Amino acid sequence: MDEGEKGKAGATAMRKLSEQEIERIVSLLKEGKPLPEDYKTILFDSKKEYELIYADKEREEDILADTMAAPLQPVKTFRNGDKGTVPLSWTNMLIFGDNLQVLKTLLQMKQEGKLKNADGTPGVRLVYIDPPFATRQEFRGSQDQKAYQDKLAGARFLEFLRKRLVFLRELLSEDGSIYVHLDWKKGHYVKMIMDEVFGEDKFRNEIARQTVFSHSDANQFGRNHDLILFYTKHQNYYIWNIQYQKYDESYINSAFKNIEPETGRLCQLVSLNAAGQGPAKFFCGKLRQPPRGRHWAGALGKSIEELEKEGRIVISKNDSPRVKYYLDEMPGKVCQSIWTDVFDPQSQSDEKLGYPTQKPEVLLNRVIKASSNPGDLVLDCFAGSGTTLAVAEKLGRRWIGVDCGKLAIYTMQKRLLNIAESKDLEDPQKKKKYGKQCKPFTLYNAGLYDYKMIKELPWEEYRDFALKLFQCRDQRHEISKIELDGYLGADSVMVFNYQKHKDAVLDRGFIDDLHRYLGDRIGRRFFIIAPAASVQFLEDYIEKGKTRCYILRIPYSIIEEIHNRGFTKIKQPVSEMDVNDTVDAVGFDFIQAPTVECQYFLDKPKKADLFNQNTKECVIKIERFESRVISRKPLSFANLETLSMIMLDYDFDGEVFDLDDVFYAENLKKHALSKAEGNGYEVRFAEDKVKGQIMVIYIDIFGNEKREIKTVSDFDDKREKE
Numbered sequence: 067m068d069e070g071e072k073g074k075a076g077a078t079a080m081r082k083l084s085e086q087e088i089e090r091i092v093s094l095l096k097e098g099k100p101l102p103e104d105y106k107t108i109l110f111d112s113k114k115e116y117e118l119i120y121a122d123k124e125r126e127e128d129i130l131a132d133t134m135a136a137p138l139q140p141v142k143t144f145r146n147g148d149k150g151t152v153p154l155s156w157t158n159m160l161i162f163g164d165n166l167q168v169l170k171t172l173l174q175m176k177q178e179g180k181l182k183n184a185d186g187t188p189g190v191r192l193v194y195i196d197p198p199f200a201t202r203q204e205f206r207g208s209q210d211q212k213a214y215q216d217k218l219a220g221a222r223f224l225e226f227l228r229k230r231l232v233f234l235r236e237l238l239s240e241d242g243s244i245y246v247h248l249d250w251k252k253g254h255y256v257k258m259i260m261d262e263v264f265g266e267d268k269f270r271n272e273i274a275r276q277t278v279f280s281h282s283d284a285n286q287f288g289r290n291h292d293l294i295l296f297y298t299k300h301q302n303y304y305i306w307n308i309q310y311q312k313y314d315e316s317y318i319n320s321a322f323k324n325i326e327p328e329t330g331r332l333c334q335l336v337s338l339n340a341a342g343q344g345p346a347k348f349f350c351g352k353l354r355q356p357p358r359g360r361h362w363a364g365a366l367g368k369s370i371e372e373l374e375k376e377g378r379i380v381i382s383k384n385d386s387p388r389v390k391y392y393l394d395e396m397p398g399k400v401c402q403s404i405w406t407d408v409f410d411p412q413s414q415s416d417e418k419l420g421y422p423t424q425k426p427e428v429l430l431n432r433v434i435k436a437s438s439n440p441g442d443l444v445l446d447c448f449a450g451s452g453t454t455l456a457v458a459e460k461l462g463r464r465w466i467g468v469d470c471g472k473l474a475i476y477t478m479q480k481r482l483l484n485i486a487e488s489k490d491l492e493d494p495q496k497k498k499k500y501g502k503q504c505k506p507f508t509l510y511n512a513g514l515y516d517y518k519m520i521k522e523l524p525w526e527e528y529r530d531f532a533l534k535l536f537q538c539r540d541q542r543h544e545i546s547k548i549e550l551d552g553y554l555g556a557d558s559v560m561v562f563n564y565q566k567h568k569d570a571v572l573d574r575g576f577i578d579d580l581h582r583y584l585g586d587r588i589g590r591r592f593f594i595i596a597p598a599a600s601v602q603f604l605e606d607y608i609e610k611g612k613t614r615c616y617i618l619r620i621p622y623s624i625i626e627e628i629h630n631r632g633f634t635k636i637k638q639p640v641s642e643m644d645v646n647d648t649v650d651a652v653g654f655d656f657i658q659a660p661t662v663e664c665q666y667f668l669d670k671p672k673k674a675d676l677f678n679q680n681t682k683e684c685v686i687k688i689e690r691f692e693s694r695v696i697s698r699k700p701l702s703f704a705n706l707e708t709l710s711m712i713m714l715d716y717d718f719d720g721e722v723f724d725l726d727d728v729f730y731a732e733n734l735k736k737h738a739l740s741k742a743e744g745n746g747y748e749v750r751f752a753e754d755k756v757k758g759q760i761m762v763i764y765i766d767i768f769g770n771e772k773r774e775i776k777t778v779s780d781f782d783d784k785r786e787k788e
Contacts, residue, residue, distance in 0.1 A: 117258070117262045118224070118255065118258045118259060118262065120220075120221035120224060120225070121221045122221065122222075122225060123221075123225055123228075124225070124229070126232050126263075129229050129232050129233075130173075130232065130233070130236070133166055133167065133169075133170045133229070133233070134167055134170065134537055135167060135170040135171040135174055135534065135537065136163050136164065136167035136168055136170070136171055136512040136513040136654060137171065137512070137531050137534035137535055138159075138161065138168075138171060138510040138511070138512050139510060139511040139512070139515050139516065139519065139520070139531070140508050140509075140510055141508075141509045141510060141511055141516070141519075142508070142509050143157060143506055143507070143508040143509075144479070144482070144483060144504075144506065144507055144508075144509070144722070145483075145503055145504055145505065145506045145507070146506050156182075156184070156464055157506045157507060157508050158455075158459070158464060158465050158466070158504075158505060158506065158507035158508070159465075159466040159467070159507065159508055159510060160449075160455070160467050160475065160478060160479065160482075160507055160508070160509050160510070161466070161467065161468045161469075161509075161510045161511075161512050162469065162470070162472070162475045162509070162510065162511055162512065162514070162769070163468065163470060163510075163511065163512030163513040163514065164470050164512070164513055165230060165447040165448065165468045165469075165470065166229055166230055166233070167512060167513055168447065168468045168512045169230060169233035169234065169237065169447060169468075170233065171512065171534075172190075172233075172237055172445075172466070173233055173236055173237055176188055176189050176190075176236075176237060181237075181443070182443070183239060183441060183442045183443045183464065184440075184441025184442065184464065185441060185442075187239045187240075187241075188239060189237055189238055189239035189240070189242060189443075190234075190237045190238055190239060190242060190443045190444070190445045190466070191238075191239050191241070191242050191243075191305060191437070191438045191439075191442035191443050191444065192242060192243055192244075192245075192305075192433075192434060192437045192438040192442060192443075192444045192445070192463075193234050193237070193238065193242070193243070193244040193245070193444075193445045193446070193447075194244075194245045194247070194430065194433055194434070194444070194445075194446050194454050195230075195234075195244075195245075195246055195247065195446060195447060195448045196247040196423065196425055196446075196448055196450065197227055197230075197246070197247075197248075197448050198223075198448075223252070224255055224256070224259060227256065227259065228259050228263065230447065231244075231246075231259065231260065231263045231264075232263055234445075234447070235263055235264055235299070237445065238299040239299070239443075240299055240300060240303075241298075241299065241300065241303050241304045241305055242298070242299045242304065242305075243270075243296065243297070243298045243299070243304055243305065243437040243438075244264070244296075244297050244298075244299075245294050245295070245296050245433050245437070246260065246294065246295045246297075247292065247293070247294050247425070248292065248293045248294070248295065249292045249293065250289060250291070250292065250293065253272075253293040253295070256295065257269075257272070257295060260295055260297055264297045264298075264299075265301075267301045268297045268298050268299065268300070268301055269295075269296075269297055270296045270297060270298055271294075271295075271296040271403050272293060272294075272295055272296075272403065273293065273294040273295075273296060273403050273404075273405060274291045274292075274293060274403065274404045274405070275291055275292055275293070275294060275405045275408055275429070276290055276291050276404075276405065276406045276408075276409070277290055277291055277292055277409065277410060278290050278409070294433075296437075304437070305437050305438055305439060305442070306436065306437065307435055307436055307437075307439070308400060308401075308436075309400075309401040309432050309435060309436045310397040310398035310399060310400060310401060311398050311399050311400075311401050311405075311407055312398050312399075312407060313393075313396070313398055313399055317399075318332070318393065321334050322334045322393045326390070326392075331392050331393070331394060332392070332393040332394070333390045333391060333392045333393065334390075334391050334393075335380055335382070335388035335389070335390060335391075336365065336388060336389055336391055337386070337387075337388055337389075338362060338363065338365065338370070338373075338379065338387040338388055338389050339356050339357060339360040339361065339362055339363060339387075340360060340361060340363035341359070341360060341361075342359075342360065342361050343359060343360070343361060344356055344360070344361020344362060345361075347362045347370060349362075349370050349371070349374050349379065349387070350374060350379055350381055350387060354387065362387075365378075365389045365391075366378075366389075366391075373389055378390045401432065401436075405429075405432075407428070408426055408428050408429040408432065409426060410424065410425065410426055411424060411426050416488075416489065417488070417489065419451050419477060419481065421450060421451035421473075421474070421477050422642060423450060423451075424450065424451040424453060425450075425451075425453045426453070427453055427456065427457050427489070427491060428491075429453075430453050430454050430457040430458075431457050431461070431491050434454075434457055434458055434461055434463060435461065438463055440461065440462035440463065441462065441463065441464065442463050442464065443463070443464040443465070443466065444458040444463045444464065444465045444466075445465070445466045445467075445468075446465075446466075446467050446468070447466075447467075447468040447469075448468075448469065449467035449468055449469045449474060449478060450469060450474050450477075451474065451477050451478065451481070452467060452474075452477060452478030452481045452482065454467065455467045455478060455481075455482060456481055456482065456485060456488065457491065459482065459485060459504050459505065460485070460490075460491050460500055461491070465507075468512075471638060471639065472638055472710075472711075472713075472765050472769055472771070473638075473639070473711065473713070473728060475509070476713060476723065476725040476763075477725060479509065479722075479723070479725070480724050480725045482504045482507060483504065483722060483724070484724075485500055485502070485503070485504045486499065486500055486501055486502055486503055487499055487500075488500050513654050513655065514654070514655050514656070514657060514768070514769050514770075515535075515621070515654060515655075515656050515657065516656075516657050517620065517621045517656045517657070520620070521597070525563065525565050525566070528561075528565070529551060529561045529563075532561050532595045532620060533551060533552050533559070533561065533595070535595075535620065535654060536554065536559075536593070536595060536618050537554065538551075538552045538553060538554045538559045538593070538595075539552045539553045539554075540552045541553055543558070545558065545584055545587055545588055546583045546584055546585070546587060547583070548560075548580070548583050548584060554593050556589075557589055557590075557591040557592060557593060558588055558589065558592055558593070559592075559593045559594075559595065560592075560593070560594045560595070561594075561595045561596075562594055562595060562596035562597075562600060564596065564597055564600050570600075571600055571601075571602050572594065572596045572600050572601045572602060572617070573601075573602035573603065574602075574603060574608065577608050577610065577615055578610075580615070581610040581611065581613065581615075584613075585611065586611050586612045586613060588613050589613065590612060590613060590614065591613070591614050591616065592613055592614070592615045592616070593615075593616045593617075593618055594615065594616070594617055594618065595618045595620065596617060596618070596619060596620070597619070597620055598619040598620060598621060601617055601619055605617075620656075621655075621656035637767050637768070638710035638711065638765055638766070638767050638768070638769055639710060639711070639730070640709070640710055640711070640730060640731040640732045640767065641730045641731070641732035641733065642730055655768070657770055657771075658693070658694040658695065658770055659694075659770055659771065659772045660691060660692060660693045660694065660708065660764060660766045660770055660771075660772050661690065661691070661692045661694065661772075662688065662690065662691055662764050662772045662774075663688075663689050663690035663691075664686050664687060664688050664689060665685075665686075665687040665689065665746075666684070666685070666686055666687075666776060666780050666781045666782065667685050667687070667781050667782045667783070668682045668683065668684060668685070668753060668778075668781045668782065668783045669682065669683050669685050669750075670682065670683070671683050671752075672750060681752060681753065681754070682752075682753040682783070683750045683751065683752060683753060684750070684751055684752075684753050684755075684756065684778065684781050685748055685749070685750050685781070686712070686748070686749040686750075686762065687746045687747070687748050688706065688709070688712075688734075688746060688747045688748075688749070688764075689746050690705055690706075691705065691706045691708065691709045691764065691766075692705060692708070693708040693766040693767075693768060693770060694770075695768065706731070706735070706747060708766040708767050708768070709731040709734075709747070709764070709765075709766060709767075710730075710731055710765045710766055710767045711728055711729060711730050711731060711765050712728070712729045712731075712734075712749055712762065712763070712764055712765070713725055713727070713728050713729075713762075713763040713765065714726055714727040714728075714729075714749075714751070714760060714761070714762055714763075715760060715761040716751075716755045716756055716757060716760050717756075717757035717758060717760075718758070718759050718760055718761035718775060720759075723761050723763065723773075726755075727751065729749050731747070734747035734748065734749065735747065753778060753781075756777070756778050758777070759775055759776065759777045760775070760776050760777070761773060761774070761775050762774045762775075762776060
């Protein structure tokens with residue numbers, strides 16, 4: 067088909083509808099019936115030559131518009147230094163929450179000019195994500211357990227990832243890049259999704275990373291690689307820094323055969339001429355004519371005169387000038403799309419954290435160096451063990467890490483605060499420590515909030531948080547001289563100022579007074595955001611005339627009628643195999659510390675032998691664990707049912723929790739059942755692990771925490787009583 071025919075075809079597809087066709091379409095829509103395919107091609111302009119079609123796939127416009135933003139609640143800033151110092155223009159961000167809602171918030175920050183690289187460029191320069199692979203393949207964890215089995219399969223997984231990719235594309239700076247790490251089962255599907263979201267012309271590489279030297283598969287070729295898809299925001303301009311790999315031993319042995327007698331350095335001799343006719347030059351004691359069709363060229367960024375002065379030019383037996391290339395100053399071979407030198411950290415490695423699916427620092431070192439510069443902003447919204455953040459920190463980049471798991475958050479917090487003791491990326495022998503403290507970073511909650519901290523905010527900050535919490539537009543306006551704070555859709559919103567009117571309560575009389583001033587001018591719906599304790603009636607709304615006045619209580623789960631969607635809570639794992647389970651959380655909730663009742667005692671070791679028979683174990687016997695969940699529908703859970711895990715810091719410094727150990731509820735349950743120990747779960751650890759005081763954090767499946775500080779003296783000696 068030539069261009070003229072294409073134009074005619076396009077004109078046909080976009081032809082005007084007749085009155086009868088319009089009436090038929092309207093009739094079908096009113097009846098809730100699907101449109102015939104021939105009408106779809108006329109009404110809707112297909113922007114993709116091809117795309118992946120699957121159930122429940124949403125339009126990009128709807129994803130961007132309908133996703134709820136989760137306001138960020140600062141919890142603590144680490145390494146902040148003296149409070150009297152000049153405020154920093156940027157503080158790195160570690161965010162606990164559902165990454166889709168967080169990405170919506172970050173996009174709003176970009177649009178408001180609050181998300182920038184050090185050079186002032188808006189957006190994120192580099193995104194690296196290692197999302198759950200959704201393969202149901204089992205990995206081995208640090209405790210020889212299944213690390214995870216992804217619950218999102220097929221179309222649901224693809225849409226889960228596609229929604230996030232849409233936001234990540236919008237968050238990228240104009241010269242930004244994204245790397246998506248996948249396994250061999252889902253790579254081809256995600257490649258199509260990324261072609262659709264970013265454009266096939268933005269595809270740069272499919273990188274094959276060798277994961278193990280060999281893999282034994284009886285009925286097929288051994289699977290020993292995973293995939294990394296590399297795309298850029300634009301086709302023709304993006305940050306790119308060439309990366310190098312070490313030379314293979316075979317190449318070194320064949321290419322660097324010469325040894326310089328004076329220094330013992332390995333070198334190779336390379337011809338000093340290059341293609342293209344050129345004049346004769348005087349060097350090494352005589353005027354030299356280059357071979358026919360060649361010219362004398364410099365090397366290593368230096369002229370022939372400079373090379374001669376440095377003694378790098380060698381004249382061969384046949385009077386051919388050559389230049390010395392020393393092995394110890396060569397950067398290596400230019401990286402290709404197959405990476406065979408970035409294996410995952412092994413169990414004995416100092417880098418290994420015991421977190422499932424941890425990626426090696428050398429991998430992120432290559433990615434971050436290739437597609438960003440110092441001061442650039444790097445984002446990982448499936449941050450996991452924090453490899454991306456740790457490497458970005460060491461390379462002088464700004465960073466944002468997001469994860470919905472408390473174990474991930476505490477693992478990253480510890481890793482960053484102890485980064486000085488980790489390996490130096492620039493040390494080829496891997497013997498040096500990094501030796502520097504991390505730059506300041508702030509831990510945020512997004513979607514699960516501490517209400518006490520919210521109430522303590524200054525009024526303007528509280529008002530801003532309240533509006534964002536309920537997805538309201540901040541736009542002050544007046545109706546009948548009553549000052550209102552913003553809009554929810556087209557409807558007006560008031561944030562009840564409980565701080566200014568400390569003795570005032572939001573009762574029926576308050577609603578009557580408002581209606582007296584506003585009347586029906588306020589419209590069919592009106593919203594008031596107020597602390598639940600200030601509201602003196604139980605109804606979610608009160609009708610006055612033609613207006614329905616909704617009360618949005620804090621803390622309270624938002625009324626489903628407003629946004630036409632139910633809330634889904636973040637879920638924490640109960641076993642190591644569930645650590646990377648993915649859940650689409652919608653909305654927000656407030657921290658409700660669980661009720662925990664325990665016995666603390668010392669006991670003889672469960673597994674006594676010749677070496678430990680005179681030692682003691684600290685035992686925490688959990689007899690009662692109950693979650694308190696705010697919900698419009700009553701929720702009841704059996705004792706211990708909502709326990710996720712118990713985390714320990716054996717040497718708590720009184721300020722920062724430094725994760726040392728984790729006990730999963732599923733393991734505690736299995737042990738209790740196998741020992742017929744009733745309803746109690748036991749956590750055991752050697753007494754000599756405790757250095758001063760320990761912090762114990764009990765976490766429920768919703769992310770709520772109960773914290774306790776103990777010393778060995780708090781553990782009764784059960785053994786001595788027997």
